[in-house]
Amino acid sequence: MNFLARLFQMIKKEKSKDTAKKRLQLVLIHDRTDISPEMMENLRKDLIGVISNYLDIEEDKIELDFSKEERSVALVANIPVKNVKRRAERRAEPA
Amino acid sequence: MDPRIIVVTSGKGGVGKTTTTANLAVALAKAGYKTAAVDGDIGLRNLDVVLGLENRIVFNLVDVVEGACKLQKAMVRDKRVENLFLLPAAQTRTKDAVSPDQMLKLCDELRENFDITLIDSPAGIEQGFRNAAIGADEAIVVTTPEVSAVRDADRIIGMLESMSKSPIRLVLNRLRPAMVKSGDMIDVKDVLDILAIDLIGVIPDDTAVVISTNKGEPLTLGDESIAARAFSNVARRILGEEVPLLDLEASDQKGFFGFLRKALGL
Numbered sequence: 001m002n003f004l005a006r007l008f009q010m011i012k013k014e015k016s017k018d019t020a021k022k023r024l025q026l027v028l029i030h031d032r033t034d035i036s037p038e039m040m041e042n043l044r045k046d047l048i049g050v051i052s053n054y055l056d057i058e059e060d061k062i063e064l065d066f067s068k069e070e071r072s073v074a075l076v077a078n079i080p081v082k083n084v085k086r087r088a089e090r091r092a093e094p095a
Numbered sequence: 096m097d098p099r100i101i102v103v104t105s106g107k108g109g110v111g112k113t114t115t116t117a118n119l120a121v122a123l124a125k126a127g128y129k130t131a132a133v134d135g136d137i138g139l140r141n142l143d144v145v146l147g148l149e150n151r152i153v154f155n156l157v158d159v160v161e162g163a164c165k166l167q168k169a170m171v172r173d174k175r176v177e178n179l180f181l182l183p184a185a186q187t188r189t190k191d192a193v194s195p196d197q198m199l200k201l202c203d204e205l206r207e208n209f210d211i212t213l214i215d216s217p218a219g220i221e222q223g224f225r226n227a228a229i230g231a232d233e234a235i236v237v238t239t240p241e242v243s244a245v246r247d248a249d250r251i252i253g254m255l256e257s258m259s260k261s262p263i264r265l266v267l268n269r270l271r272p273a274m275v276k277s278g279d280m281i282d283v284k285d286v287l288d289i290l291a292i293d294l295i296g297v298i299p300d301d302t303a304v305v306i307s308t309n310k311g312e313p314l315t316l317g318d319e320s321i322a323a324r325a326f327s328n329v330a331r332r333i334l335g336e337e338v339p340l341l342d343l344e345a346s347d348q349k350g351f352f353g354f355l356r357k358a359l360g361l
Binding site: 015016017018020021023024025027028031032 | 241242245246249250253275277278279280281282285288289
């Protein structure tokens with residue numbers, strides 16, 4: 001009986017609870033990244049600050065958004081580069 | 096023990112907030128703590144009928160916050176259990192009848208008069224929920240093992256965290272052990288993985304709950320059903336006792352077929 005049950009399980013598709021769990025995890029990642037416009041703006045400013053140390057960028061053409069992939073959520077930034085700086089104006093590492 | 100105020104909330108409606116509030120209030124009162132059960136759902140009151148006290152209401156929460164009557168006068172004393180009092184919601188008013196400041200003031204007064212106050216929150220994430228939660232120290236989030244309820248619970252947990260409620264603990268309601276076993280219901284572990292908060296109890300889906308609501312007699316008044324024991328255990332954990340989770344699977348395998356399933360190892 002146990003053998004049959006196991007065989008049946010193997011043939012059977014994914015358990016509905018696993019489907020539920022996966023769907024929930026995905027939807028929650030998205031729910032949780034629902035960050036405020038203010039936070040998004042701060043993120044944008046900080047990003048510009050860091051990247052400007054290395055590259056000349058077109059600050060007003062930056063696109064920053066979350067994109068939902070099949071199984072994950074990604075932060076996608078499109079940052080047009082005007083010029084690569086010859087020497088990075090890197091600040092000293094914090095002690 | 097310092098007076099404690101606990102909001103019982105969920106986000107989604109119909110997952111068992113009121114039933115949980117009623118059963119925990121009875122169990123806490125029976126444990127000897129002076130307990131207030133407050134219906135925070137202004138305009139859609141229900142805690143009174145679930146507790147079976149609907150015929151004894153004279154004044155309500157809105158009367159108290161508006162100063163029309165004293166808190167002590169509005170509290171309905173439960174004659175079946177010593178130490179249990181209900182503050183009913185107003186039925187003919189809307190959620191706008193109460194301001195956050197008024198709720199904070201009410202909570203201060205409840206703290207002076209009761210050991211433990213449970214506030215039954217309305218569903219949703221709007222002002223009614225905020226009013227119910229604003230004066231509470233701690234929160235109990237009720238959810239069922241369904242995607243919609245768990246998702247809403249996650250949202251409400253985020254809000255309770257931003258309101259600095261602590262601890263925020265989870266009651267997983269209406270679990271069906273047989274379905275969990277067959278892989279067709281998300282399990283306790285899955286829910287905890289997803290929500291990442293502490294568990295304070297698991298309540299099995301039990302027909303006794305429906306019957307008790309029909310009668311207006313919370314299970315914890317004395318029933319020996321498995322759900323009654325599960326609710327009592329939650330109350331004991333609120334009081335700081337360490338109580339192991341009930342073995343719901345064993346209780347689910349009653350009767351001939353349960354025996355058969357067990358014998359066959361299925």
